[in-house]
Amino acid sequence: MPDEAELTGAGGTPSPAATDIGVEKIGDRKLRPSTMMMGHGFDPALSEGALKPPIFLTSTFVFPNAAAGKRHFEGVTGKRPGGADGLVYSRFNGPNQEILEDRLGIWEEAEDALAFSSGMSAIATLFLAMTKPGDTIVHSGPLYAATETLIGRILGKFGVKWLDFPAGATREEIDAVLTEARTGHVALIYLESPANPTNALVDIEAVAASRDAIFADADEKPPIAIDNTFLGPLWQQPLRHGADIVVYSLTKYAGGHSDLVAGGVLGSKAHINTIRSMRNTIGTICDPHTAWMLLRSLETLELRMSRAGENAVKVCAFLRDHPKVERVGYLGFLPDTPGMERQADIYRRHCTGAGSTFSLIVKGGEAEAFRFLDALRIAKLAVSLGGTETLASHPAAMTHLSVPEERKAALGITDNLVRISIGVEDADDLIADFDQALNAI
Numbered sequence: 001m002p003d004e005a006e007l008t009g010a011g012g013t014p015s016p017a018a019t020d021i022g023v024e025k026i027g028d029r030k031l032r033p034s035t036m037m038m039g040h041g042f043d044p045a046l047s048e049g050a051l052k053p054p055i056f057l058t059s060t061f062v063f064p065n066a067a068a069g070k071r072h073f074e075g076v077t078g079k080r081p082g083g084a085d086g087l088v089y090s091r092f093n094g095p096n097q098e099i100l101e102d103r104l105g106i107w108e109e110a111e112d113a114l115a116f117s118s119g120m121s122a123i124a125t126l127f128l129a130m131t132k133p134g135d136t137i138v139h140s141g142p143l144y145a146a147t148e149t150l151i152g153r154i155l156g157k158f159g160v161k162w163l164d165f166p167a168g169a170t171r172e173e174i175d176a177v178l179t180e181a182r183t184g185h186v187a188l189i190y191l192e193s194p195a196n197p198t199n200a201l202v203d204i205e206a207v208a209a210s211r212d213a214i215f216a217d218a219d220e221k222p223p224i225a226i227d228n229t230f231l232g233p234l235w236q237q238p239l240r241h242g243a244d245i246v247v248y249s250l251t252k253y254a255g256g257h258s259d260l261v262a263g264g265v266l267g268s269k270a271h272i273n274t275i276r277s278m279r280n281t282i283g284t285i286c287d288p289h290t291a292w293m294l295l296r297s298l299e300t301l302e303l304r305m306s307r308a309g310e311n312a313v314k315v316c317a318f319l320r321d322h323p324k325v326e327r328v329g330y331l332g333f334l335p336d337t338p339g340m341e342r343q344a345d346i347y348r349r350h351c352t353g354a355g356s357t358f359s360l361i362v363k364g365g366e367a368e369a370f371r372f373l374d375a376l377r378i379a380k381l382a383v384s385l386g387g388t389e390t391l392a393s394h395p396a397a398m399t400h401l402s403v404p405e406e407r408k409a410a411l412g413i414t415d416n417l418v419r420i421s422i423g424v425e426d427a428d429d430l431i432a433d434f435d436q437a438l439n440a441i
């Protein structure tokens with residue numbers, strides 16, 4: 001290991017770069033997240049001058065002396081205020097994950113963040129940290145299918161109850177559900193917006209106002225958590241609209257290359273510390289290699305999401321007018337869709353972009369939808385979303401095959417509905433592909 005003088009230049013004086021790992025401002029100018037993704041939270045001088053963080057493959061960390069080891073465990077166990085100090089064991093944290101967490105939080109100006117091994121392990125750890133038998137989770141519906149399973153079938157086994165309201169619910173409807181739920185102990189309000197797979201938006205501001213009103217005289221108000229996988233962090237930032245905790249499947253837009261599975265949770269230090277204790281206990285943190293991959297992904301997050309969003313605008317404008325198309329369920333069309341005024345109002349208040357995931361309803365039924373899917377040449381037939389490549393899938397026959405018919409009908413998951421996630425390809429190439437595939441119907 002070279003000594004400090006070698007790392008920092010002559011005389012051991014730290015170079016400016018070595019002290020700039022926390023640079024957040026230049027003069028009065030607050031740096032944008034896209035700039036901070038290149039260096040924030042990593043000091044090359046501590047890693048042989050490496051421009052990029054090495055991948056720290058180690059299960060444990062060496063204490064400089066016995067007193068430091070004691071000090072660490074005093075922090076972990078609460079015997080000393082201030083919490084844990086430094087790294088000790090890789091189930092708790094590691095350098096790559098810590099840099100990732102520092103950078104993740106920046107996008108939504110969250111006080112703190114945690115990285116997880118999947119979106120579902122993030123959600124499961126949140127629920128385990130926040131609930132106990134007899135508690136109620138109030139949630140918007142529909143939710144990502146595995147999240148619904150987790151609440152209904154798994155937490156249900158441990159005596160956790162739930163109540164839900166539909167994603168597009170009004171303040172009055174939310175008030176009614178929260179009033180009913182308050183007869184018990186509401187541990188958590190859990191939202192997903194846009195909802196998967198309907199793209200229905202939840203009025204986060206109305207949920208926060210309702211929670212504050214219904215629990216005005218309560219000792220503690222239940223926190224509001226929201227799954228922001230579809231529009232975050234670029235096009236929707238729920239902490240600004242009254243949410244307390246934001247959850248991500250980083251597998252999607254944040255990872256963005258369809259080559260990893262990971263999750264994230266963002267929020268205040270107090271909430272994050274509660275969730276961190278559970279993660280430390282059960283070990284749902286992501287591994288160092290995945291964290292490193294995500295650091296690379298975050299450097300291009302704004303570029304990728306912007307391009308995918310621009311592509312979706314062009315592709316959806318083309319699809320909407322195609323003779324083989326019945327309808328396009330794209331958030332960007334809400335403002336001029338008759339009957340969608342309430343959703344359009346939520347969209348205007350909460351979202352800064354329409355994303356690149358939408359549903360295409362072709363004329364006909366399953367046979368027509370399948371012919372379209374089988375004729376695609378650029379777009380790949382696969383579940384998931386938010387990658388650099390365009391993907392298409394058939395929810396009724398794939399992800400939602402086991403959903404009962406009445407529920408599918410209520411959610412509008414029809415046999416002629418195709419789910420599309422637009423990537424960063426050339427927009428006109430994508431249009432050519434969709435055109436020839438539609439004409440093959």
Ligand SMILES: *Cc1c(COP(=O)(O)O)cnc(C)c1O
Nearest residue numbers: 118119120144196229249251262
């Ligand atoms: C994919 C997804 C999840 C689950 O994330 P994994 O990384 O697959 O565990 C949760 N919520 C939403 C909205 C998703 O799209």
